[in-house]
Amino acid sequence: MRDGKVKIAVVAPASRLEPETAERVQEIARTAYPGVKLVFHPQCFLASGHFAGDDETRMNAFVEVANDEAFSAVWFARGGYGSGRIAEGVLERLHAAARRKLYLGYSDGAFLLAGLYRHGYHAAHGPIPHDVRRVGGEDAVKRALSFLADRDAAALEPTIDGKHPTAAFNMTILSHLIGTRLMPDLSNHVLMLEEVSEHLYAIDRSLVHIVSDETLRRAAGVRLGRCSDIPSNDPEFGQTPEQIMQHWCTVAGIPYLGRGDIGHDAENKIVPFGFLKDMPG
Amino acid sequence: MRDGKVKIAVVAPASRLEPETAERVQEIARTAYPGVKLVFHPQCFLASGHFAGDDETRMNAFVEVANDEAFSAVWFARGGYGSGRIAEGVLERLHAAARRKLYLGYSDGAFLLAGLYRHGYHAAHGPIPHDVRRVGGEDAVKRALSFLADRDAAALEPTIDGKHPTAAFNMTILSHLIGTRLMPDLSNHVLMLEEVSEHLYAIDRSLVHIVSDETLRRAAGVRLGRCSDIPSNDPEFGQTPEQIMQHWCTVAGIPYLGRGDIGHDAENKIVPFGFLKDMPG
Numbered sequence: 001m002r003d004g005k006v007k008i009a010v011v012a013p014a015s016r017l018e019p020e021t022a023e024r025v026q027e028i029a030r031t032a033y034p035g036v037k038l039v040f041h042p043q044c045f046l047a048s049g050h051f052a053g054d055d056e057t058r059m060n061a062f063v064e065v066a067n068d069e070a071f072s073a074v075w076f077a078r079g080g081y082g083s084g085r086i087a088e089g090v091l092e093r094l095h096a097a098a099r100r101k102l103y104l105g106y107s108d109g110a111f112l113l114a115g116l117y118r119h120g121y122h123a124a125h126g127p128i129p130h131d132v133r134r135v136g137g138e139d140a141v142k143r144a145l146s147f148l149a150d151r152d153a154a155a156l157e158p159t160i161d162g163k164h165p166t167a168a169f170n171m172t173i174l175s176h177l178i179g180t181r182l183m184p185d186l187s188n189h190v191l192m193l194e195e196v197s198e199h200l201y202a203i204d205r206s207l208v209h210i211v212s213d214e215t216l217r218r219a220a221g222v223r224l225g226r227c228s229d230i231p232s233n234d235p236e237f238g239q240t241p242e243q244i245m246q247h248w249c250t251v252a253g254i255p256y257l258g259r260g261d262i263g264h265d266a267e268n269k270i271v272p273f274g275f276l277k278d279m280p281g
Numbered sequence: 282m283r284d285g286k287v288k289i290a291v292v293a294p295a296s297r298l299e300p301e302t303a304e305r306v307q308e309i310a311r312t313a314y315p316g317v318k319l320v321f322h323p324q325c326f327l328a329s330g331h332f333a334g335d336d337e338t339r340m341n342a343f344v345e346v347a348n349d350e351a352f353s354a355v356w357f358a359r360g361g362y363g364s365g366r367i368a369e370g371v372l373e374r375l376h377a378a379a380r381r382k383l384y385l386g387y388s389d390g391a392f393l394l395a396g397l398y399r400h401g402y403h404a405a406h407g408p409i410p411h412d413v414r415r416v417g418g419e420d421a422v423k424r425a426l427s428f429l430a431d432r433d434a435a436a437l438e439p440t441i442d443g444k445h446p447t448a449a450f451n452m453t454i455l456s457h458l459i460g461t462r463l464m465p466d467l468s469n470h471v472l473m474l475e476e477v478s479e480h481l482y483a484i485d486r487s488l489v490h491i492v493s494d495e496t497l498r499r500a501a502g503v504r505l506g507r508c509s510d511i512p513s514n515d516p517e518f519g520q521t522p523e524q525i526m527q528h529w530c531t532v533a534g535i536p537y538l539g540r541g542d543i544g545h546d547a548e549n550k551i552v553p554f555g556f557l558k559d560m561p562g
Contacts, residue, residue: 049516084486208366208457235297235328236330237330
């Protein structure tokens with residue numbers, strides 16, 4: 001590291017970050033993690049319709065920092081929507097330096113995390129800069145920084161025991177990955193799934209799709225993260241998210257392992273794609 | 282046909298039908314199509330949480346009428362959600378009589394229509410009894426009946442010219458079919474896609490998934506049906522549904538053929554899965 005610090009790049013492969021949000025996260029990093037240098041790529045603040053710049057601009061920024069030896073991690077500024085539009089293009093342009101760093105994000109960012117993991121890069125599910133806006137969001141950001149800087153095991157989802165590789169996804173995103181060239185082989189993994197702002201019938205529909213996938217049927221087991229902000233179902237769906245999950249795990253012959261400590265909230269924990277011991281740094 | 286009439290069975294593989302809705306449709310059939318005998322299976326009116334009866338009950342009703350030689354068609358009472366939960370189970374239990382009839386539905390019903398078509402049964406996208414509740418819905422029901430009873434070509438989507446096989450889907454449903462054992466080979470087909478009540482970013486996300494599928498990339502072309510009741514996007518998405526569709530067709534090398542006359546509305550036209558000339562009756 002050129003200045004003795006752990007340098008972490010922040011880019012926005014999907015939706016745009018507000019500059020004030022970046023400043024709040026910088027302040028936390030300066031105060032709590034003085035050994036970390038956070039570099040927000042200016043692309044984070046661009047706007048092109050729904051996105052933080054058009055596809056080419058977002059792709060260029062991601063490839064630039066991923067291929068830069070100076071950065072030990074690439075942290076996704078925010079989810080929202082858009083990383084699936086650039087994931088294949090990004091993967092075609094990564095060099096060797098991109099293999100020696102960690103990629104951290106979640107939600108929509110899992111389009112990229114999945115593709116990166118499939119191709120042998122180091123990816124993890126966990127809090128992102130935009131989470132600072134949540135109630136308690138400062139803790140989420142500190143948790144992410146403690147993992148990015150020190151691989152602090154306290155930041156990990158607490159059921160992770162190193163016996164199986166792990167992966168974590170938003171259910172809707174995983175459903176949209178099925179059959180694509182971004183989908184990793186998750187057989188033998190403990191798979192953690194969370195959801196936000198989807199009706200119970202849509203959660204059910206995503207899970208039907210997910211458990212239909214042959215490699216997902218070979219998962220070591222599934223844990224259910226939090227399903228938050230569920231709109232009311234008309235009529236009453238008649239099952240809780242956990243009952244829905246247990247039903248489809250039984251149908252598919254996948255062990256249901258209980259709850260996982262992930263979700264679209266400030267409590268969201270780190271879940272490595274694969275094994276923690278294989279992570280660089 | 283035992284009483285000289287065209288007998289059509291109505292079952293509800295997904296959401297429940299109100300008895301009054303069935304009565305309105307019966308009245309239209311009696312008046313406008315006296316040669317048709319519509320038989321609403323009592324299962325249509327059952328309720329089990331979100332569904333018109335539990336999975337086993339809906340499956341049994343579907344299989345019963347599909348395997349009944351007396352019926353020339355099975356008409357799906359309603360979409361909503363639930364046919365994907367029973368489609369594989371239904372397909373395992375169909376007999377030869379099930380091959381000599383037509384299956385008509387759309388929206389969520391396409392989980393079944395897709396699986397039926399994949400396995401060589403005769404399926405078509407088109408209006409359903411529940412559509413009678415729409416403004417102008419009586420016309421939608423008459424259009425479906427004219428096709429069910431007489432294969433009236435006036436009911437067909439008007440661009441269908443018999444040169445290519447066709448298929449029609451709600452985008453969200455097609456996205457959820459990708460990678461499953463229900464997904465038919467749609468290469469060389471003209472594929473028509475419509476959507477309802479989804480954000481523009483979700484339409485974009487479904488289309489990214491759809492055009493990633495190898496057999497869909499070999500479609501003869503794509504037509505865009507209506508995208509209705511789109512919630513407002515924050516921020517402005519910056520593209521119309523047609524611009525989104527054209528973009529992804531270009532990326533995937535699929536010819537974009539213009540608009541198609543389908544959607545979640547009373548104007549929704551009939552689109553055979555495959556060729557009209559191959560339909561029974």
